[in-house]
Amino acid sequence: MRRGRRKLFPLVRHALLLAWTAVTLFPIYWMVMTSFKHAGEWVTWPPRWFPHEPTLVNYVKVLTPGTSTFELGRQTLKILKPIGDSLVVSGIGSLLAVVLGSALAYSWARFGTGGRNYPYNILSIRMVPPIVIAVPFVVYFVTLRLLDTYTGLILVYVATCLPYVIWMMLAFVEEVPVELERAARLMGVSRLRVLRSVVLPLTASGLVVTFLFVFILNWSELLLAITLTNTEVSTLPITLNKFQSANEGRDYGPQAAIGTLATLPVVVMGFLIQKHLLRGFSFGLLRK
Amino acid sequence: MASIRLERLTKVFGATRAVDGIDLAIPDGEFVVLVGPSGCGKTTTLNMIAGLETPTSGDIWIGDACVTDWEPGERNLGMVFQSLALFPHMTVFDNIAFPLRIKRVAPEEIASWVRTVSDTVHVGHLLDKRPATLSGGEAQRVALARTLVVQPSVFLMDEPLSSLDAKLRVEMRTELKRLHAALRSTFVYVTHDQAEAMTMADRIVVMHQGQIQQVGRPLEVYGDPVNRFVAGFFGVPAMNFIEGELRPEPDGARFVTQSLRVTLPGRGGGSGPAVLGVRPEHVRFADGRESWPATVSLIEPLGDETLLFLDYGGPSSLVAKVDVEEKVAVGDRRSFTFRPDRVVLFDGTTGGRICR
Amino acid sequence: MTGLRRWLERERVFRWLPFIPVQGLFALLLFPNFLLLVYLSLLSWRITRGTWWNAAFTGLDSFQRALEDERFLWALARTFGFAAAAVPLELLLGFGLALLCRRHFRGRRFYTTVFLLPMMIVPAVVGYDLSMLLIDQGPFNQLLSLLAGRAITVRWLSEYTPAQLAVIGADVWQWTALTFLIFTSGLAGLPEDPIRAARVMGASRWQIFWHVELPLLKPVIAIAVILRSMEALKIFDYPMLLTQAGPGNATETVAVYLWRVGWEFARVSDAAAMSLVLLVVVAMYSFVAIRVLRRERRRLAEEGVA
Numbered sequence: 001m002r003r004g005r006r007k008l009f010p011l012v013r014h015a016l017l018l019a020w021t022a023v024t025l026f027p028i029y030w031m032v033m034t035s036f037k038h039a040g041e042w043v044t045w046p047p048r049w050f051p052h053e054p055t056l057v058n059y060v061k062v063l064t065p066g067t068s069t070f071e072l073g074r075q076t077l078k079i080l081k082p083i084g085d086s087l088v089v090s091g092i093g094s095l096l097a098v099v100l101g102s103a104l105a106y107s108w109a110r111f112g113t114g115g116r117n118y119p120y121n122i123l124s125i126r127m128v129p130p131i132v133i134a135v136p137f138v139v140y141f142v143t144l145r146l147l148d149t150y151t152g153l154i155l156v157y158v159a160t161c162l163p164y165v166i167w168m169m170l171a172f173v174e175e176v177p178v179e180l181e182r183a184a185r186l187m188g189v190s191r192l193r194v195l196r197s198v199v200l201p202l203t204a205s206g207l208v209v210t211f212l213f214v215f216i217l218n219w220s221e222l223l224l225a226i227t228l229t230n231t232e233v234s235t236l237p238i239t240l241n242k243f244q245s246a247n248e249g250r251d252y253g254p255q256a257a258i259g260t261l262a263t264l265p266v267v268v269m270g271f272l273i274q275k276h277l278l279r280g281f282s283f284g285l286l287r288k
Numbered sequence: 289m290a291s292i293r294l295e296r297l298t299k300v301f302g303a304t305r306a307v308d309g310i311d312l313a314i315p316d317g318e319f320v321v322l323v324g325p326s327g328c329g330k331t332t333t334l335n336m337i338a339g340l341e342t343p344t345s346g347d348i349w350i351g352d353a354c355v356t357d358w359e360p361g362e363r364n365l366g367m368v369f370q371s372l373a374l375f376p377h378m379t380v381f382d383n384i385a386f387p388l389r390i391k392r393v394a395p396e397e398i399a400s401w402v403r404t405v406s407d408t409v410h411v412g413h414l415l416d417k418r419p420a421t422l423s424g425g426e427a428q429r430v431a432l433a434r435t436l437v438v439q440p441s442v443f444l445m446d447e448p449l450s451s452l453d454a455k456l457r458v459e460m461r462t463e464l465k466r467l468h469a470a471l472r473s474t475f476v477y478v479t480h481d482q483a484e485a486m487t488m489a490d491r492i493v494v495m496h497q498g499q500i501q502q503v504g505r506p507l508e509v510y511g512d513p514v515n516r517f518v519a520g521f522f523g524v525p526a527m528n529f530i531e532g533e534l535r536p537e538p539d540g541a542r543f544v545t546q547s548l549r550v551t552l553p554g555r556g557g558g559s560g561p562a563v564l565g566v567r568p569e570h571v572r573f574a575d576g577r578e579s580w581p582a583t584v585s586l587i588e589p590l591g592d593e594t595l596l597f598l599d600y601g602g603p604s605s606l607v608a609k610v611d612v613e614e615k616v617a618v619g620d621r622r623s624f625t626f627r628p629d630r631v632v633l634f635d636g637t638t639g640g641r642i643c644r
Numbered sequence: 645m646t647g648l649r650r651w652l653e654r655e656r657v658f659r660w661l662p663f664i665p666v667q668g669l670f671a672l673l674l675f676p677n678f679l680l681l682v683y684l685s686l687l688s689w690r691i692t693r694g695t696w697w698n699a700a701f702t703g704l705d706s707f708q709r710a711l712e713d714e715r716f717l718w719a720l721a722r723t724f725g726f727a728a729a730a731v732p733l734e735l736l737l738g739f740g741l742a743l744l745c746r747r748h749f750r751g752r753r754f755y756t757t758v759f760l761l762p763m764m765i766v767p768a769v770v771g772y773d774l775s776m777l778l779i780d781q782g783p784f785n786q787l788l789s790l791l792a793g794r795a796i797t798v799r800w801l802s803e804y805t806p807a808q809l810a811v812i813g814a815d816v817w818q819w820t821a822l823t824f825l826i827f828t829s830g831l832a833g834l835p836e837d838p839i840r841a842a843r844v845m846g847a848s849r850w851q852i853f854w855h856v857e858l859p860l861l862k863p864v865i866a867i868a869v870i871l872r873s874m875e876a877l878k879i880f881d882y883p884m885l886l887t888q889a890g891p892g893n894a895t896e897t898v899a900v901y902l903w904r905v906g907w908e909f910a911r912v913s914d915a916a917a918m919s920l921v922l923l924v925v926v927a928m929y930s931f932v933a934i935r936v937l938r939r940e941r942r943r944l945a946e947e948g949v950a
Contacts, residue, residue: 010749013744013749014751016740016744017741017744017745017751017755020737020741020759021755021758021759023817024758024759024761024762024817024821025758025761026777026783026787027770027773027774027777027817028761028765028773030773030776030777030783031769031773031776034776043779043781043782044781045781046786047781047782047783047786049783100662100665100666100669101666103661103662104662104663104666106662107659107660107661107662107663110659111655111659113659113660113662113663114663117938120934120937120938123930123934123937124927124930124934125670125674126874127874127926127927127929127930127933128923128926129877129878129898129899129922129923129926130878130880130899131878131880131898131899131902131903131919131922132681132902132919132920132922132923132926133674133677133681134902134903134906135681135684135902135906135912135915135916135919136677136678136680136681136684136916137677138906139680139684139696139912140676140677140680155669155673156673158669159669159670159673159674162666162669190649190653191653191655191658192652192653216763216764219766220765220766220767220768220881222767222768222880222881222884223878223880223881223899223903227903227906227907236766236768237766237767237768237769237881240766240768240769240772240885241768241884241885243772252776255772255776256773256776258769259766259769259772259773262766262769263764263765263766263769266764266765266766267761267764267765269764270760270761270764271757274756274757274760277760277825278756278825278828278829278832281822281825281826281828281829283826283864283867338844339843339844340840340843340844359843359846360840360843360844360846361843361844361845361846361847361848362846365844366844367840367841367844369837369840369841370837371835371837372837373835373837373838373840373841374838375838375841375842375856375859376838376860376947377859377860377862377947386842386845386847386855387845387846390842390845390846390847390848390851391846418946418947419947420946420947421946434841438845444844
């Protein structure tokens with residue numbers, strides 16, 4: 001009997017896992033395929049699972065500067081600028097958040113800075129829905145002349161991501177043996193130097209995972225971006241949203257191209273650090 | 289009751305043969321200690337007996353049954369882990385009761401069993417506590433109680449005392465031996481500590497590089513090691529090894545180095561490179577024909593005995609264990625000799641015992 | 645210079661160094677914001693009408709309007725409904741998949757790689773992508789017809805219940821990846837010896853799971869529930885891109901509605917008042933969530949490396 005079960009289980013497992021693999025890949029597959037289709041193949045019955053004549057025209061349309069503006073209602077969109085803006089805003093925002101947040105996590109884990117409940121208080125900030133702060137933010141940012149600026153959006157992203165950074169980094173910092181740091185201190189190494197040459201290398205994979213996760217959050221963020229920017233700054237999600245809400249004649253192909261382009265960098269990064277991802281999400285809630 | 293038999297037991301992890309075709313028969317009720325340096329395969333062997341690892345080849349028999357393919361829970365074993373493996377989310381009572389609950393014993397019976405067993409190992413007053421709040425010794429006893437409660441026919445122990453401090457470890461040794469005497473079950477005990485092995489075992493199994501080097505009673509293994517590895521593994525301080533050459537003599541053999549010439553009457557044949565082994569307690573001061581001069585270079589008093597390091601002209605000092613009454617000072621020149629009947633010889637290349 | 649460095653190195657000073665910019669940021673951004681939110685809610689101001697500091701002070705009027713606004717209350721209820729449907733599904737799916745991928749087997753790397761993909765995709769893209777799949781004559785209906793063996797033409801984006809299912813489906817599709825990730829790291833971090841001990845005692849797989857592994861995983865489950873539920877209450881992107889919150893208001897979440905009130909209808913004061921109501925609701929929830937989290941972490945600290 002035992003033999004039989006042992007043979008059956010892998011089959012059942014593969015069947016279940018393949019089912020979810022199909023569910024996962026189906027939308028991604030469709031988007032990538034659509035991005036290579038001519039306009040005539042976007043909507044057909046029966047739907048075309050392969051582009052009969054694969055084309056790059058959607059990408060060309062979306063990416064070429066100069067001619068990359070195309071009609072959409074009365075507004076014209078350029079895709080290169082949103083890509084650049086997204087990179088700048090989420091890149092700088094995530095980096096600042098990771099630097100500040102991990103330093104704070106360290107300070108709390110080692111010295112208890114801010115009191116026993118500090119991380120919990122910080123986490124409650126993350127629980128506030130962004131729409132709640134969006135309304136007064138606009139008014140506030142107009143007053144500060146930060147509306148529709150990179151600085152404004154970056155500051156907001158840093159603030160909203162800090163709770164995640166602190167919680168994720170707490171787990172990694174708590175894993176660094178205090179003895180190592182003490183040994184270095186006894187050798188006369190300064191605190192900053194200890195951070196750089198002991199704590200930093202030991203938490204490197206945590207920093208990378210945290211950065212990526214926060215980067216994904218910022219790269220994807222729509223609500224705050226759409227509220228706090230206008231024409232000067234425009235991120236990728238905003239661009240997609242503008243497409244979608246302009247109801248007249250839907251441009252599936254170019255949209256699919258934008259979606260694919262917006263997905264690609266994050267997925268590549270995810271692949272590179274997958275090994276670390278799988279152990280980076282314990283939030284300090286595991287027994288060692 | 290159960291005896292254990294291992295037949296050509298092998299476990300391969302990737303490219304390393306962790307356990308390399310060992311044969312071993314453990315009679316019912318024996319206290320066997322598997323001992324060896326870390327990585328020698330002793331824990332893997334134990335895990336295979338427990339069923340936690342599947343052998344690459346070979347078979348395991350418990351009693352009259354071949355249990356190689358049995359689940360661990362079907363083998364009627366009790367196991368104590370190095371980490372003790374107490375369930376951190378359960379109280380001591382629930383920890384001890386767990387194996388009974390698995391077997392669906394009635395609640396009243398569970399309560400009385402837990403009570404009996406916890407009194408046996410003196411943890412009766414801790415039943416409401418959680419493992420994290422226990423001291424090392426208490427946690428140790430709870431782990432033991434949890435194993436005892438189902439009255440297994442075989443006890444497996446994987447370095448169970450390694451987390452205790454030195455004094456407690458010695459106390460627990462005695463207690464485990466008492467427990468074995470009371471239960472008369474088969475105990476298989478894994479340790480890297482040769483003193484633990486010597487004091488507790490009915491029989492010692494010395495392992496090295498996945499293979500059994502020697503099986504024997506503690507004093508056999510100590511006094512009559514089969515090779516240089518076993519000889520060096522037991523005894524503190526370790527046996528002195530002197531490299532030299534063996535030459536045949538009419539009435540025995542002679543061991544020669546630059547500064548020593550040891551005649552070994554009655555030892556047969558053999559010649560070529562050899563290693564002479566002599567334990568520190570068999571080195572003694574004496575004047576006479578077979579003695580050599582040396583300088584005392586270091587003295588380590590142990591209280592009951594004294595260790596002396598003697599420079600006799602060889603590549604390393606010779607360690608001697610002498611009576612505390614012996615009056616010596618660093619720098620003294622004294623003559624020493626060996627108890628000839630206790631000197632052992634090993635082949636210079638293979639390390640195997642020669643010239644018995 | 646060295647004097648300054650020595651001063652910075654003192655523990656009393658050093659420990660506050662990261663604290664100051666972080667608290668400064670919160671103080672500069674969030675605190676005035678909150679005050680402004682409260683103040684705006686007490687006014688009667690529309691973006692289109694003059695500057696806010698000149699707007700009339702009307703006290704609690706906007707709150708009264710908010711609590712009498714059925715569309716707002718429905719949006720709030722609907723959001724909780726979506727979360728209540730999506731989060732348990734995500735947790736169960738993520739946990740199940742993590743269990744299946746727990747031990748090494750051929751293909752494990754492939755599956756984990758694929759399962760993590762959705763969380764790396766911009767939610768707006770997910771919304772748009774699904775809107776493409778779910779059109780009446782789209783591939784999803786085609787697949788369903790194939791599986792069912794008859795023509796299925798569900799109008800996913802323009803009928804009431806299907807549209808709601810679509811939004812929930814989008815959330816589940818994307819965030820099962822995160823619960824899978826959390827549970828996978830949780831399972832990988834379980835201590836091995838207690839599980840082996842239970843095996844030697846003869847516990848079945850099910851008994852080990854139920855009596856040993858699940859209790860040990862409790863804190864990880866807690867964080868997954870908290871993270872996902874607090875994010876699910878913010879759903880905005882999927883309705884915006886998938887259904888434009890329609891048909892009617894079938895998929896209008898509270899975030900979408902507040903955004904419309906604030907910007908499309910330009911009733912800033914009303915939006916502020918509703919935001920405060922929402923904030924109170926969320927605060928009650930997060931109070932409970934944080935208590936749970938704190939208890940789990942404290943217990944972990946007590947149990948330690950036992």
